Amino acid sequence: MRGPVRWGVLSTAHINAKVLPAAAAAGGAELVAIASRTPERAAAAAREYGIPKAHWSYEDLLADPDVEAVYIPLPNALHVPWTLEALRAGKHVLCEKPLSPRPEDVERCFDAAEQAGLVLSEGFMWRHHPQTAKLVELVDRGAIGELRLIRTSFSFTLAREGNVRGDPALDGGSLLDVGCYCVSGARLLAGEPESVHAEAIEDGGVDMRFAATMRLPGDVLATFDCGFDLPARHDLEAIGSEGSLLVADPWHCVESGIDWRRSDGGVERIEIPRSDPYLHEFEDVSAAIREGRPPRLGREDALGQARALDGLRRAAATGSVIELEGAS
Numbered sequence: 605m606r607g608p609v610r611w612g613v614l615s616t617a618h619i620n621a622k623v624l625p626a627a628a629a630a631g632g633a634e635l636v637a638i639a640s641r642t643p644e645r646a647a648a649a650a651r652e653y654g655i656p657k658a659h660w661s662y663e664d665l666l667a668d669p670d671v672e673a674v675y676i677p678l679p680n681a682l683h684v685p686w687t688l689e690a691l692r693a694g695k696h697v698l699c700e701k702p703l704s705p706r707p708e709d710v711e712r713c714f715d716a717a718e719q720a721g722l723v724l725s726e727g728f729m730w731r732h733h734p735q736t737a738k739l740v741e742l743v744d745r746g747a748i749g750e751l752r753l754i755r756t757s758f759s760f761t762l763a764r765e766g767n768v769r770g771d772p773a774l775d776g777g778s779l780l781d782v783g784c785y786c787v788s789g790a791r792l793l794a795g796e797p798e799s800v801h802a803e804a805i806e807d808g809g810v811d812m813r814f815a816a817t818m819r820l821p822g823d824v825l826a827t828f829d830c831g832f833d834l835p836a837r838h839d840l841e842a843i844g845s846e847g848s849l850l851v852a853d854p855w856h857c858v859e860s861g862i863d864w865r866r867s868d869g870g871v872e873r874i875e876i877p878r879s880d881p882y883l884h885e886f887e888d889v890s891a892a893i894r895e896g897r898p899p900r901l902g903r904e905d906a907l908g909q910a911r912a913l914d915g916l917r918r919a920a921a922t923g924s925v926i927e928l929e930g931a932s
């Protein structure tokens with residue numbers, strides 16, 4: 605098939621406001637339909653984002669032959685069921701993070717995608733930004749010597765009333781909402797966690813604050829914290845034997861740039877041109893669909909994420925150090 609990939613959007617989620625303008629501007633992608641459980645919301649969103657078709661149910665959108673691929677920004681607990689539904693309907697899928705904190709569900713989704721010959725990717729937009737590629741390049745070429753410690757954070761103050769993030773039945777909680785980025789960051793730089801230890805402060809069945817230590821291959825330690833009852837914070841620091849790399853805006857990538865701190869006290873600012881991570885994400889997944897190649901984030905990455913998140917949840921629940929299987 606030629607021309608841009610024809611995307612449909614499952615729901616009128618808040619995150620659409622950031623993602624859909626970028627998707628519309630992405631090369632190789634075109635937004636053709638949006639669905640909501642409420643007809644008025646579907647129609648209003650179609651008008652707002654200039655999308656030609658509004659469907660009054662998710663099922664109708666998945667039955668639309670004009671839609672080749674779907675973007676799924678549903679509450680976390682609905683990611684796996686609707687990913688499976690979309691794959692059954694023959695659509696490629698970009699599902700918002702976290703695809704699932706349950707490794708067996710991630711396996712099920714990728715088995716279904718592979719059997720149907722469809723692309724499935726988890727929506728970690730930060731992984732598609734040039735700032736992230738530069739960070740990996742610097743660490744890999746030994747700019748800070750031997751990598752020893754990774755420190756990351758992601759928190760904000762949640763207005764909980766009516767927000768899906770506060771609902772345990774929808775897989776709410778700060779680890780799955782924002783801590784998953786910290787996990788993704790540590791895994792990208794140092795590989796799959798070998799063991800994890802964590803503490804959570806819960807309220808109403810979800811973690812409102814979460815802090816963890818992970819042991820990664822090569823004796824690298826990673827610590828992170830995340831939360832819903834803290835001020836807005838986000839950073840990533842990779843610390844090596846000869847210096848460190850500090851990324852002040854690692855996840856949203858709006859204020860892109862890396863501070864390279866040397867052992868002698870010198871600091872070099874590495875400027876990264878501004879660009880939209882969601883646009884890069886849609887370009888990668890659309891190109892993967894057209895070129896018949898894997899997307900940047902496929903089965904291995906989603907499975908590594910799920911194993912780590914599952915281990916972290918068990919560690920917080922039991923107060924024990926959890927050894928993880930499948931660590932590389």
Ligand SMILES: NC(=O)c1ccc[n+]([C@@H]2O[C@H](COP(=O)([O-])OP(=O)(O)OC[C@H]3O[C@@H](n4cnc5c(N)ncnc54)[C@H](OP(=O)(O)O)[C@@H]3O)[C@@H](O)[C@H]2O)c1
Pocket residue numbers: 615616617618619620639640641642645646677678679680682700701702727728729767768781
């Ligand atoms: N990558 C990023 O930068 C980023 C940022 C924010 C959020 N996210 C992810 O995107 C997803 C959505 O987050 P959001 O904050 O945009 O969510 P949200 O505004 O609460 O939207 C979720 C949408 O899901 C639909 N829905 C279906 N069943 C629902 C139910 N039982 N309860 C509530 N809504 C239901 C609703 O759409 P209809 O009424 O139209 O059917 C609703 O608008 C989450 O997985 C989150 O982790 C990613």
